[in-house]
Amino acid sequence: MQMSDFYSGLRDSVGDRPLLVVLGVCVLILLLDLVRQLSSGALPARNLAIFLKNGIVLGLIVGLAGVGLSMIYSILGFANFAHGDYLTTGAFAGWMTSYMIAGFGAFGLGDLFLIGIAGDATTVGVGAGVATTPIAILAGLLVAIVFTVFLSVAIDRLIYSRLRDEEGITLVFTSLGVALVLRYLIAFVWGQNSTGLTSTAEPKFSVSSIGLQINAHEITVAVCSLLLMFAVHYLLQYTKLGIAMRAMADNRDLASVTGIPTDRIVRSTWVIGGGLTGAAGYLMTLESGTLAFNTGWTLLLLIFAAVILGGIGSIYGAIFGGLLIGVASTVSLVWLPSGFTQAAAFALMIVVLIVRPNGLFGGVTTA
Amino acid sequence: MVANQKRREFIATVGAVSAFGVAGCLSGDENASGNTIKVGVMQPLTGPLGSVGEPARDAAVLPAQQVNDADIEAEIDIQTEDTQTDPQAAVSAAQSLVDADYPAISGPLSTATTLQVLQNVCKPNQIAECTLATAPTITDVDDNDLLFRTSASDALMSQAVAQLANEGMDVSSISTFAINDSYGQSLANAFADAFDGNVLEQVSFESGQSSYTSKLTQALSGDPDALFIVAFTENGIKILRDFYSDFSSDTEILATSGIYNPAIPENVNADLTNITGVTSVGTGPSLDHFNQAFNDEYGSEPGQFTWQAYDATATLMLANAAADSNDGAAIKDNMRQIANPEGTEVTADNLAEGVEMAMNGDDINYQGVTSDITFDDNGDVESGTYSEYWFTSDGALETGDQISID
Numbered sequence: 131m132q133m134s135d136f137y138s139g140l141r142d143s144v145g146d147r148p149l150l151v152v153l154g155v156c157v158l159i160l161l162l163d164l165v166r167q168l169s170s171g172a173l174p175a176r177n178l179a180i181f182l183k184n185g186i187v188l189g190l191i192v193g194l195a196g197v198g199l200s201m202i203y204s205i206l207g208f209a210n211f212a213h214g215d216y217l218t219t220g221a222f223a224g225w226m227t228s229y230m231i232a233g234f235g236a237f238g239l240g241d242l243f244l245i246g247i248a249g250d251a252t253t254v255g256v257g258a259g260v261a262t263t264p265i266a267i268l269a270g271l272l273v274a275i276v277f278t279v280f281l282s283v284a285i286d287r288l289i290y291s292r293l294r295d296e297e298g299i300t301l302v303f304t305s306l307g308v309a310l311v312l313r314y315l316i317a318f319v320w321g322q323n324s325t326g327l328t329s330t331a332e333p334k335f336s337v338s339s340i341g342l343q344i345n346a347h348e349i350t351v352a353v354c355s356l357l358l359m360f361a362v363h364y365l366l367q368y369t370k371l372g373i374a375m376r377a378m379a380d381n382r383d384l385a386s387v388t389g390i391p392t393d394r395i396v397r398s399t400w401v402i403g404g405g406l407t408g409a410a411g412y413l414m415t416l417e418s419g420t421l422a423f424n425t426g427w428t429l430l431l432l433i434f435a436a437v438i439l440g441g442i443g444s445i446y447g448a449i450f451g452g453l454l455i456g457v458a459s460t461v462s463l464v465w466l467p468s469g470f471t472q473a474a475a476f477a478l479m480i481v482v483l484i485v486r487p488n489g490l491f492g493g494v495t496t497a
Numbered sequence: 498m499v500a501n502q503k504r505r506e507f508i509a510t511v512g513a514v515s516a517f518g519v520a521g522c523l524s525g526d527e528n529a530s531g532n533t534i535k536v537g538v539m540q541p542l543t544g545p546l547g548s549v550g551e552p553a554r555d556a557a558v559l560p561a562q563q564v565n566d567a568d569i570e571a572e573i574d575i576q577t578e579d580t581q582t583d584p585q586a587a588v589s590a591a592q593s594l595v596d597a598d599y600p601a602i603s604g605p606l607s608t609a610t611t612l613q614v615l616q617n618v619c620k621p622n623q624i625a626e627c628t629l630a631t632a633p634t635i636t637d638v639d640d641n642d643l644l645f646r647t648s649a650s651d652a653l654m655s656q657a658v659a660q661l662a663n664e665g666m667d668v669s670s671i672s673t674f675a676i677n678d679s680y681g682q683s684l685a686n687a688f689a690d691a692f693d694g695n696v697l698e699q700v701s702f703e704s705g706q707s708s709y710t711s712k713l714t715q716a717l718s719g720d721p722d723a724l725f726i727v728a729f730t731e732n733g734i735k736i737l738r739d740f741y742s743d744f745s746s747d748t749e750i751l752a753t754s755g756i757y758n759p760a761i762p763e764n765v766n767a768d769l770t771n772i773t774g775v776t777s778v779g780t781g782p783s784l785d786h787f788n789q790a791f792n793d794e795y796g797s798e799p800g801q802f803t804w805q806a807y808d809a810t811a812t813l814m815l816a817n818a819a820a821d822s823n824d825g826a827a828i829k830d831n832m833r834q835i836a837n838p839e840g841t842e843v844t845a846d847n848l849a850e851g852v853e854m855a856m857n858g859d860d861i862n863y864q865g866v867t868s869d870i871t872f873d874d875n876g877d878v879e880s881g882t883y884s885e886y887w888f889t890s891d892g893a894l895e896t897g898d899q900i901s902i903d
Contacts (some may be wrong), residue, residue, distance in 0.1 A: 180714045252763045322543040324731050326764030418707040420735050428705040460711040468700040468712055469677055
């Protein structure tokens, strides 16, 4: 009897969600093909390991940047298009600090200020890196966080707070304006060419069984991102501020009525979201080693994809969505020609949205 | 200081624009004067090609200065625009040249900007365009014969790289790693056809990625003898950083003009001795005069694409003089007239006299900086000369043998 119940239950759920079944079969086929390629040697294990490593590192950065975007959305209800440029600004502030500390005395302050884009303080000369100049890197990360916090709070005070009651579309276009102003202010000072920043002589750790190499910068990025994500998790779940933020995300009026100081919560949201964004910008540059005035703007599309895929408003969704997008954009090389990797990441987002229109963690706001 | 330079440029632009506005009000229709030869110059002064575009712009305005300094009837009126290496921005820049009645455009540099400007501005308005873009697609594009180019097609470049790989370096298997646009894809495909050996993987990449390691892994998965990279300097920095951080330098790297840039060793921070590349060089009859004039004017050595840029402006100027009108259709009809054989030879040395001769209706034959400049039916030059280059262990760029392809 139980077996027949099980089958009829299965039949019902299959009947209800034909799309899900088709997708499940597709995923199964891809996984089987992956195993086949690995065992036949068509895909060396080392290649898959490199794809996964890069996907995860990219995903962590995108996820970290996505948390801030998602928090602002859940508390203030608007998509901040200037988010990518907050990231760039944080990265420039942080790297300027790192260069000033790492190259102090050896180069003029003016040259260090321009982080090798012009002047004598080139990558080779300064050689900033986790192993070579750990204090400069740590200070840079802190300055990136603090500067972006100040920037985002200041922009909120100056611009967004005056538009708090406006429609979403007004805010979206205002944030696009803020994005352009920030980006071209950076371009005005540092120019539009990208520059190499980090030392390439970092220690590497190899997993000898598959020949995978992980360098010190990648480890730093992964550890810092995970620590910051856990910190946000702890904050939201176990502190008074976190509870207040969740309450406000659920129902702003109700939160206000129960005596939660909503203005202070909004400011705290910018502080946390801005800080995480600045950190993401600095860490991304540490990993990729190059920085340009439009780095954050280029990344913004991926960040939005991650946040939407995870369910906009959910920070766990942003983290998980970032990882999924990052890994999809690299592992898809196993099956697809190289021109389609970016497209594959977005196709995955569309498929997830068709199955779960609110995203993976949709409906669970902030927490 | 970059800041100062930008500010100066900004002020100069504002000044130029307002001066132009005033001039427009005062003189009215300039076409009527007949002695003013108008040429618009477009180069990427910012964006991925900015570092190449600035010297190219300097070279492109040089013919006008030479003629204006000489004591002749005609005056050259030149206006410079920035394409930002972006097709959209290039179209607006070209449109502003057309709005200011410029009948011909010298430049731009990249294939994508050239094609957009051709389709959206030059064809509708009958504007002659002399580009420096190198993609083979330029040859066959439907252009109403408005489009010319002074640089050699990458169909020739791909043969030069293949010849270097096959004969100079004895490479038997290779993968390509090319930027995902019309320039990169057509060059990589033309190379794959010309190369005599195994092409293992053809990988394409998008510009502006935070990591290229995964795609490099894919390209190098068959363990090829060499990797052929087609990238601009901007992407090249990031790609080479990823290459040297994760892969063995035993793999030879073949490269094109994009890697031929001192910014590469400054920003990559690795031993680059496994890179060998080819870059286009000027070998035309005017080369020495041009080098001298460029050095006198700007105090620096002319680099890649300066030769082609000079030739582009010079041919458009001469064709304008021969047509005796600031009319795009008339200019394009005179391009072969002034550049191809038969006629008095004109070089960078006697350019002003050449303009006078052309205005008098004499038959002239422009002998360029890049080559002797002879346009075929497609508006292409007929041969390309390239120079082999490599990096020394302390990061200096060195050039070696020349490779000529007809």
